[in-house]
Amino acid sequence: MTAQASPPNVDASFVDRLSQNCAVQFLDRVAASADKEAFRYPRGETWESMTWRQTGEQVQRLAAGLLSLGLQSEQRVGIASGTRYEWILADLAIMCAAGATTTVYPTTNAEDTTYILADAECRVVFAEDDEQVAKLTANKAELPHLAKVVTFDGTADGDWIIGLDDLAKLGDAYLAEHPGVIEETAKSIAPDQLATLIYTSGTTGRPKGVRLLHRAWVYEGTAIQVQDILHEDDLQFLWLPMAHSFGKVLLSAQLACGFATAVDGRVERIVDNCAIVKPTFMGAAPRIFEKAHARIITMQAAEGGLKEKIFLKAFEVGVKVDRLKREGKSVPLLLALQKDVFDKLVFSKVRERFGGRVRFFISGSAALNADIAEWFHAAGILILEGYGMTENAAGATVNHPSKYKIGTVGPALPGSEVRIGDNDEVLLRGPHIMAGYHNLPEETASTLTEDGWLHTGDKGSLDADGYLTITGRIKDLFKTSGGKYVAPPAIESKFKAICPYASQFLVFGNERNFVSALITLDPDAMAGWAEENGMAGESYTEIVRSDAVQSMVGGYVEQLNEKLNRWETIKKWKVLDHDLTIESGELTPSMKVKRNVVEENNKTLIDSFYS
Known part of the structure; x- marks a missing residue:
């Protein structure tokens, strides 16, 4: 096991304050x-x-x-x-x-x-x-x-x-x-x-x-x-x-x-x-950033022409500059000048959509795709990803505005600990850990160790600086019949970063010989697409079943496959004729996908991929 203690900036006054109560x-x-x-x-x-x-x-x-x-x-x-x-x-x-x-x-x-x-x-x-x-x-x-x-x-x-x-x-x-x-x-x-x-x-x-x-x-x-x-x-x-x-x-x-x-x-x-x-500042789930990113991208694409070319070039330059800076490398003068010009022409307008004063956003509750984080960062909007769960009062790790690593969820909060246990499971310990599950002593005993460690059920790793990276829920990881392990959340978030119309992208393939996917499209984004493509007024189902949409989604799946290992590539997929909702029982009230419910509801369809 690998242990990682919290940063050493906990003094006596910090400990004293923990004797307070919320009131x-x-x-x-x-x-x-x-x-x-x-x-x-x-x-x-x-x-x-x-x-x-x-x-x-x-x-x-x-x-x-x-x-x-x-x-x-x-x-x-x-x-x-x-x-x-x-x-x-x-x-x-x-x-x-x-x-x-x-x-x-x-x-x-x-x-x-x-x-x-x-x-x-x-x-x-x-x-x-x-x-x-x-x-x-x-x-x-x-x-x-x-x-x-x-x-x-x-x-x-x-x-x-x-x-x-x-x-x-x-x-x-x-x-x-x-x-x-x-x-x-x-x-x-x-x-x-x-x-x-x-x-x-x-x-x-x-x-x-x-x-x-x-x-x-x-x-x-x-x-x-x-x-x-x-x-x-x-x-x-x-x-x-x-x-x-x-x-x-x-x-x-x-x-x-x-x-x-x-x-x-x-x-x-x-x-x-x-x-x-x-x-x-504002806290949000990744879906909010995905939707904002998609809305800005599709609006700009609808304008087309020179404006779209300037927009795309701006982000190409912005991402390059940011990567160089984060790697501690110097930025060539011409590239820096281009960034300054694009900041006035493009990035300032993106920031203005959020009020123009945001120092940072905090993203939590699910994994944020690193490409989307980089896209916002290029525009001068910092998204600090954090990690936690209800069982530890929400906050376990978080990146700092002056010291962050995109793609990680940051180091442990002061006064608490993160450890990587068996099967790469993330374990947490500190004053924020729950007292247990209400009226469920057996569940509590299986989740909390006698010495205070919380089993999170998440798979992760710690780097040399103590920054935590989450791979996904252990129970969601699967192995193909060829013996290759697949982490669905990583693939799913990549698709959402590529396809601005995506709402949900769910990967399947446990003990199967290839990976497949079920896709839902965002109703608001598709309504805008329909207006631009001569299908205004038609139902969501008619729009997503159209040949034009099937072809468009197929193009995005091909782009996704180019970024994946061979055994992870999506061989078959289907766009569902409805988005997932809380009312249908396919999403939790906190907007997490009930993967087992979606899989059961679409069992015949998924099986048909492999028949």
């Missing part, structure tokens, strides 16, 4: 930054801003409201909602009332929502709207512990279901009788007390509740703060699902660093919002 961390931030902006969120066509003091007042009212309902220490409170300011208020209020937040994606069906809330024994649930409330009322008999539902926008009945303002009014009355109760409650919370119960949207089986303690989230925020990556004058744009640990860890970073956050969970408005908000 005290929040109250301390309110005191330190009272009149500075904390959050902004959309109200119609404008954005409303809240200071830390105002946020603190709202949180205290809601936390007191929860205490008035009889919430006890570590009792679970659910949040079934999309990402919005109220989600964050609810989460912070639960923390300050010493409860434990249990997250539910708004796209989770009624059956799984009921399972999660019942398994967690939630006493209160924050439900976004009538759609979320309906899931609860329809299964009320299966939720015996649920005493109250608090809705953000839904219809209250004044009894079992109340509004957010109603909860705040209960809090006002409770605070009048118990002044100082929130501060007292916050100080009473131990670092090893349960803070969140996040149910993993697993690609197989029932969701598993991951028990994360206060110390895990405090550690995550502190580990980012001590690296001097983010500061009070930064502005985050937050759209990530807060039900996912990636979104939650960015909230922890905000409490530690004190920057402001603009919140809007509407995915379709990400790029438009960036242009308005002008953030300095």
Whole structure:
């Protein structure tokens, strides 16, 4: 086994801060930054801003409201909602009332929502709207512990279901009788007390509740703060699902660093919002960068002519210059001058699409193709890839703005460790590791070692500088009948970098004599393609089945095969007549592909490749 300790920049003050809890961390931030902006969120066509003091007042009212309902220490409170300011208020209020937040994606069906809330024994649930409330009322008999539902926008009945303002009014009355109760409650919370119960949207089986303690989230925020990556004058744009640990860890970073956050969970408005908000950083999954890259490429291709030639030449030059710089080599004068010209003509416009102030993006939750990372970097947009999972509070490794290696997910966070175990499995240890799976002792024992190492199930390697590279999920790797190993994620991400119309590209071939693929195309990108190719108004199915699209996709597959080893090349493939969706059960709520479901749904088609 190969061990790699974290960077040696952990001092006594760092360790001392880990004795805090999330509630005290929040109250301390309110005191330190009272009149500075904390959050902004959309109200119609404008954005409303809240200071830390105002946020603190709202949180205290809601936390007191929860205490008035009889919430006890570590009792679970659910949040079934999309990402919005109220989600964050609810989460912070639960923390300050010493409860434990249990997250539910708004796209989770009624059956799984009921399972999660019942398994967690939630006493209160924050439900976004009538759609979320309906899931609860329809299964009320299966939720015996649920005493109250608090809705953000839904219809209250004044009894079992109340509004957010109603909860705040209960809090006002409770605070009048118990002044100082929130501060007292916050100080009473131990670092090893349960803070969140996040149910993993697993690609197989029932969701598993991951028990994360206060110390895990405090550690995550502190580990980012001590690296001097983010500061009070930064502005985050937050759209990530807060039900996912990636979104939650960015909230922890905000409490530690004190920057402001603009919140809007509407995915379709990400790029438009960036242009308005002008953030300095944003976290995102690779699919967002893939879509942005594809949109810019296809828009430029549609213009054609001289503009397209200039665009393509700009990125050719930009990538060359960046590679030379990263390799520590000098850049020829002519090439440097070309880069400067192209920066004014092309790259500045790309940066402006994201507001023009982005210092870096943080990519996580899945592998980012290195070619796409290089493409953005050539335009002056740095994407720092990181790695983690719900079981370690989202953040395990991350590249640094001043020291990064494209294609890796960076070194371990300060105060934690990464090790490569048997079968090249990535193992993690540190204050961020979960306490275990809720009500699943056998699963916990098989995932956590007695000396605190977390088995991730991911295959990876460490270089001499301690930078981690992830190959893929061990269970997803397969061997052809010829004995050659294939890593599907590496091939799949390469295709998405080549084909700007791709949504999903899934590789198969376990114990088969060659590799095949199922392809889905992005509906938005294909609608634009249809307009440019005389098929406007036709259905998605008709478009993707057309000879023109089949020929186009075939060309991209040929380009992909040129980049692969002989045994990895795609011999047969098929474009599906639908994209994968959460509703079809082929994607998890966090947009991960349920490979086994897709394979089972298309078993006859895949078998036909080999018949």
